[in-house]
Amino acid sequence: MSTAPVSATSRSWRATSPRSPSSQILAPGAQLEDLITTLHYRFKxxxxxxxxxxxxxxxSLLGVLRPVSTDDNLAVFEEAGFTSYGTILKYLAFEGFIAIK
Known part of the structure; x- marks a missing residue:
């Protein structure tokens, strides 16, 4: 069993690069994204x-960390040939994944 970590990056870079096992995820809509960002800053x-x-x-993260959607991350697992994958942790704008090849 192997796992492939995922991170938020540009689509062209994602196909060949190593990733972190958790990603900052975009919320489905600007209003929700603003709320999650505010909650995250309060947490900090x-x-x-x-x-x-x-x-x-x-x-320090501008231009380095590019949040993407959960669906984008799951598509990366499929493209990489993983047969089983899913979310193992979700907190505010962060989501951790596990994948099995």
């Missing part, structure tokens, strides 16, 4: 991060 603030640290992290 409640965890003790300063507004500057939160902004620094956000800026």
């Amino acid at each position: 603030r409640d965890a003790g991060l300063s507004p500057e640290e939160i902004l620094d992290k956000k800026e």
Whole structure:
């Protein structure tokens, strides 16, 4: 049994690159995306991060982390030949996957 991690990246890059086992996922709609983003920032603030640290992290991920939909991630599993895959964790904008080849 092998697993393939997934991350949010451009479609052309995804087919050949290693990935993280969890991805930041786009919500199905702008209003829900804004709400999830707000909740995630509150979570970070409640965890003790300063507004500057939160902004620094956000800026460090710009151009690196490109969230995609759950369906896009599942399509990657199919394209890579995985026969069994699914979500094992979902919290706000993050979703963890498991895949078996």
